[in-house]
Amino acid sequence: MSGNAAMETKSTSVGTIEVSGVSHDYQTTKGKVAALEDISFSAPAGKFISLVGPSGCGKSSLLMVLAGLMTPTRGQVRLDGRVTSGPQPDQVAVAFQDACLLPWRSSLDNVSFPLELRGVSRSEREEQGRQALAKVGLSGFADRYPRELSGGMRQRVAVARALIQRPSVLLMDEPFGALDEQTRMDMGEELLSLWDEIRNTVIFVTHNLTEAVYLSDEVIVMAAGPGRIIERVTVDLPRPRAIEITETEEFLHLRNRIWRLIRSH
Numbered sequence: 001m002s003g004n005a006a007m008e009t010k011s012t013s014v015g016t017i018e019v020s021g022v023s024h025d026y027q028t029t030k031g032k033v034a035a036l037e038d039i040s041f042s043a044p045a046g047k048f049i050s051l052v053g054p055s056g057c058g059k060s061s062l063l064m065v066l067a068g069l070m071t072p073t074r075g076q077v078r079l080d081g082r083v084t085s086g087p088q089p090d091q092v093a094v095a096f097q098d099a100c101l102l103p104w105r106s107s108l109d110n111v112s113f114p115l116e117l118r119g120v121s122r123s124e125r126e127e128q129g130r131q132a133l134a135k136v137g138l139s140g141f142a143d144r145y146p147r148e149l150s151g152g153m154r155q156r157v158a159v160a161r162a163l164i165q166r167p168s169v170l171l172m173d174e175p176f177g178a179l180d181e182q183t184r185m186d187m188g189e190e191l192l193s194l195w196d197e198i199r200n201t202v203i204f205v206t207h208n209l210t211e212a213v214y215l216s217d218e219v220i221v222m223a224a225g226p227g228r229i230i231e232r233v234t235v236d237l238p239r240p241r242a243i244e245i246t247e248t249e250e251f252l253h254l255r256n257r258i259w260r261l262i263r264s265h
């Protein structure tokens, strides 16, 4: 496949997630912590879904289960109808808060690392890696090392590294959490325009309700003690969405509704 095709339109027929009765207890020296209790939801292929809720409600734990990095105590996850066990690197990519870049590798080598693991040739890796960096606005930074990039640039490298895998499912845990508000919204806008081309299934964990509503088709609201879903809020705002939509009455109404749901639990 050519490098071009690597970042281009993706069929939305794959990437359906079904979570059924997922509970997870951590065993600690002080006993069991019920992190997730009876979580069930489905994410149709090509939907952008955010998980929000107070600290400790199990958002990261749920993402770890979806990534196949943690086996739940009970319940199961199906990906395109098949029960998953363990990571699915061919289909599912993850981008976490601190970017998790390899400090001894340049931006280009970080972005193309997943292709290296798949045994893709050096020239093909380089071509696809450069295209992925261009997509996130970092064409001139291929040879820079993570320490030579700003926090926002490192996040972009991490997003490019996730996208180069052409995942049918992209899991993101507070990917812009460490950024200032302005950069964060800029990154959200960029992510949306990339996602408009790819339209894969995204599960996005955030504490920021404006970000959640702006990006998503649906916001799953969770509560803590034990971690559970209290409501699934559909965001039926038109797409493509410009950042100005965050100032509309309809937007603020949705955001406030979610805020009240979180506060009331």
Ligand SMILES: Nc1ncnc2c1ncn2[C@@H]1O[C@H](COP(=O)(O)OP(=O)(O)OP(=O)(O)O)[C@@H](O)[C@H]1O
Pocket (backbone or CB within 6 Å): 026, 027, 028, 033, 034, 035, 053, 054, 055, 056, 057, 058, 059, 060, 061, 062, 227
């Ligand atoms: N490795 C672990 N061992 C024991 N308990 C854990 C572990 N990881 C998480 N927990 C507990 O499980 C619960 C859910 O944690 P989790 O990190 O999934 O929540 P979260 O919603 O992502 O929180 P935050 O928004 O603060 O990142 C919390 O009570 C937490 O203390």
